[in-house]
Amino acid sequence: MKADAFDGRRMPERPRHGLAGYRSRRLWDAATGVGVYLRTMVVFLLVWQAAALWIGNPILLPTPVDVAESFVELAGTGEMITNIVVSVTRLVASFLLAAVIAVPLGFAMGLNRTVFEMIDPTVELLRPISGIAWIPLGLFILGIGDALPTAIMFYGAFFPLLINTITAVRSVDRSYLNAARTLGVGRATVLLQVIIPAALPGILVGARLAAGAGWMSMVAAELIGAPSGLGFAVEWYRELLMTPKVLAFVVLIGLMGYLFDRVLRAVQRSLTRWAEPRNA
Amino acid sequence: METLNDAAPKLRLRGVRKEFVLPRTGERTVALEEIDLDVKRGEFLCIVGPSGCGKTTILNMIAGLTAPTGGSLEIDGKPIDGPGAERGVVFQDYALFPWKTVWENIEFGPRYRKGSALAKSQRDERVRHFIDLVALNGAENKYPYELSGGMRQRCAFARALANDPDVLLMDEPFAALDAQTRVILQEELLRIWGETGARDERRTVVFITHGIDEAVFLANRIVVMGSHPGRIREIKTVDLPRPRKPEMRASAAFQELVEHIWQLIRDEAYAATVKA
């Protein structure tokens, strides 16, 4: 009931030293976490450096120092920013488009049996065909340009969103629906105030899977059939045998994928504050 | 003993049957057979019986969440054909909306109810009143996961009351609580029900429980049920004076009633327990 009782319940293994002690304890934990992280990464970079020096061929394996220099250079010329903007624009556009179509469709399919029976078989027929398998046909229809990566990413993101929305809507606990109905509210209220919030966590899980799947198919599509974007840049510098720049863009692709997931996690947390926090 | 008005029952069940079809075999089982029951206006009625006697099914049918296979259910002479705001339910697992705070949960009925939604100021006043009544002050902005079992129970109770129902249906509301909390909440429930006040201001309550002593402590009348198939064994009037006091639990009259009801359901309760 009291604030400290609540804290005690969430962190049962920690003795209570009052708020100040608790804060400094958390700070210490975070600091050692960063320490361990840095230690691992430093060891990794040293091993890489040693391996690169031993191989002695910067086209096969450049040193981390070379890669870092390329990274800075690319950032300085604006080439990196241009490609990031291109890729992220595609990513956001196709992700939003997929969400706008898949989520309402998922609700319709989750709520109405007839709609589900009509659409589900087609979904199940298309779903196993990965977005990447559409690239050759897409190249033919859309040509090399902006449209192909956007379309492939849309396709990659669509199914995780749809399937997770259907499951989330269907698994809304009946007792919440019963509770709302016995309070005498109408169907619109049940949808807005009960089904949508109850399904939200599942839909957000779907959104994160969709972003991951979409990002992967988009890099592939850019690599094969686009004149711009991060995937294109990687392949471009491989053909020029400028491996440090290849690696700089590979690092960037990892970084962007990570950041996008972080953003979605933050959205997830802020939208589902009411959910019981898992014991960390 | 208090007399209750028999003239116009609040709820009237006539020949209510419920059959279930087993999904695997298609076999029909009779869950309830031919239930006749009148619940009087302002009465506190408890239903006790062994597991599987269909207590919850009766409650769900009165709530309008389940349709009977045969027979009729009426409230104030009108047939029940679905859930309605005049019948509030407190569920066994509380069914608080996890995405709404205590305040928002209690506000749910008055705010979103069909037809008679209240203006904000009236609504706030009412929510405040019920939060005070169930002593949840200070927890208004907490989410259900942050509450203890007893607090959740009180919140669910306040949510049902804030919607101003004529009939309150409670499905083993104290089953998940520890013994001390349960005893305290039983007394609280009677206080909120209005035991000390005028009798015609009290709501009609149908209360399902496993606990025989709980039923005796709370009820005007106790419906004792048997199972296989679910049916009414006996309806027992509790003529203990109100307001009920904790000391009454030790009285001979109280113990006699408990013992009598226990004898009625003992064999079936044993059978159900050993089989399960």
Add this chain to the structure above:
Amino acid sequence: MTRVISSSLLRAAVLPVGLLVLWQLVVMFGTPSRRAPMPTHVVEAAWALIGSGDLPLALIQSFGRVLAGFAWAAALALVLGALMGTYRAVDRSLDPLVESFRSIAPIALLPLAILWFGTGTPAAAFIVGYAAFFPMIVNTIHGVKSVDPQLIRAARTLGVDRLTILRTVVLPGALPYIFVGARLALGVAWTSIIAAELAVGAKAGGGGTGGIGQMMFVFYAYSVDLNGIIVCMISVGVVALVIDRGLRRLEQWMLPWKR
């Protein structure tokens, strides 16, 4: 009862059949292009490709690469995952690496793989293994960590040694998660082999390395056979489905206590 079944079957069939008919009609009467694919030609192409043995061969080649890549990735992921799940120090030290590499899309590494291994099977197996490694290790760690410590303590008090505990308590407890990981891993592995073969075809100018992705690229770039491309897409889907269902079966058979 039968009427219920037939009407839901009807509902299921309306959309796919309708789309196929529409597609056929639009191409037959609506487009001047002779190249535009349509269902009847797709069926003919499928028949020819299966009859000549080209399609089965390509699928077997691709699937072989998937298995090769999956094998090394799974072996590494199981060992590392078991260590990380058991020892907190190992977990804390290696977790930053796993998290950093996990977010790199496997296809982005293809140019590097081509530099290192050429355009043949090793490059493909590298990409596939890289893609399969992460679902596998993440689920293994999770599975090992989720084993109830109470069970391990119970086994200890019964005087069982560490290796036996690993074999009889930890492994069965983690197995359901490992299966989930394996199913996800083979799924992304199959997706990335297509991407890898396509990209090798597109960027290394074809060549005789084979595989279903390569076949699609040849249809796209040289013979411009759109019907053939669609046959390949469908077979990619069928193999994905077979992998998924096959592993689910295997899981049910090996873990009969689950559900």
